[in-house]
Amino acid sequence: MPELPEVQTIIDGVTTELMGKEIRSLDCFHPGTVIRDPELPEEVFPAEFISSRRRGKYIILNFSGDLSVIVHLRMTGKLVADSSQEGPVNHERACFMLSGSSKLRFIDIRTFGKIILCKTKNLGKFMPDLGMEPLADEFDARYLEKILKNRKAPIKTLMLDQKLIAGLGNIYVNEILYRSKLNPTVPGGEIPLSKLKILAKETKEVLREAISKNGTSISDFRNVDNKTGEFQKFLRVYQKETCPKGHPVSRIKQAQRSTYFCPVCQK
Ligand SMILES: [Zn+2]
Numbered sequence: 435m436p437e438l439p440e441v442q443t444i445i446d447g448v449t450t451e452l453m454g455k456e457i458r459s460l461d462c463f464h465p466g467t468v469i470r471d472p473e474l475p476e477e478v479f480p481a482e483f484i485s486s487r488r489r490g491k492y493i494i495l496n497f498s499g500d501l502s503v504i505v506h507l508r509m510t511g512k513l514v515a516d517s518s519q520e521g522p523v524n525h526e527r528a529c530f531m532l533s534g535s536s537k538l539r540f541i542d543i544r545t546f547g548k549i550i551l552c553k554t555k556n557l558g559k560f561m562p563d564l565g566m567e568p569l570a571d572e573f574d575a576r577y578l579e580k581i582l583k584n585r586k587a588p589i590k591t592l593m594l595d596q597k598l599i600a601g602l603g604n605i606y607v608n609e610i611l612y613r614s615k616l617n618p619t620v621p622g623g624e625i626p627l628s629k630l631k632i633l634a635k636e637t638k639e640v641l642r643e644a645i646s647k648n649g650t651s652i653s654d655f656r657n658v659d660n661k662t663g664e665f666q667k668f669l670r671v672y673q674k675e676t677c678p679k680g681h682p683v684s685r686i687k688q689a690q691r692s693t694y695f696c697p698v699c700q701k
Pocket of ligand 1: 677678679680681696697698699700
């Protein structure tokens, strides 16, 4: 499942692809993939690309005519740029036809992904409540202290809660907790401020490193140009047998997700 670094990598690729272009039309091949704001006029295309940004794991694209497009990749969604004239490929659920006869295909095996077309002024209505962006300057030990106060749930589970921190998923939370030397089962409210400082710092470092490596390709993550990310080469505990210090890595289930951690390094 794409997490913050993968979504950012896709946005960077999509932005390069869309720059100076307009969307001519959007074809939909799977009912339910495309959701439309009822306030939009019937004809929204052609629409000229203006800008892009990320919020949590959501891609937000801004177009002329007060049009915004939210793309949520969920489990298996991919945006793939393609200049071939071929019709829909396997698992293609929707396709943006662009000026210059290129395409942006939305391919999604599991069909949980969504493309939402809405008026830019209505963006808030179509976005869920999300916590702070972990790469924001304000994301620090004090913010963590505030959101974790009195929380008895394990830190691993709390960090995956999108309402507390936006964009983290299972791979990166495992890696962040390893680098922070924090046991994933410790209740969030019991972590001292000194350790929260390390946790905030390692969160940013892991995410920045992963973005610089174009994300992690464990299952089928691909960038817009169908290239894989490289961060899987730098993982320290996720799906590993031993940690970098040679200790055996433990695997447990927390909230239905696999947790990998080193019981020696992460006391
Ligand atoms: Zn270890």
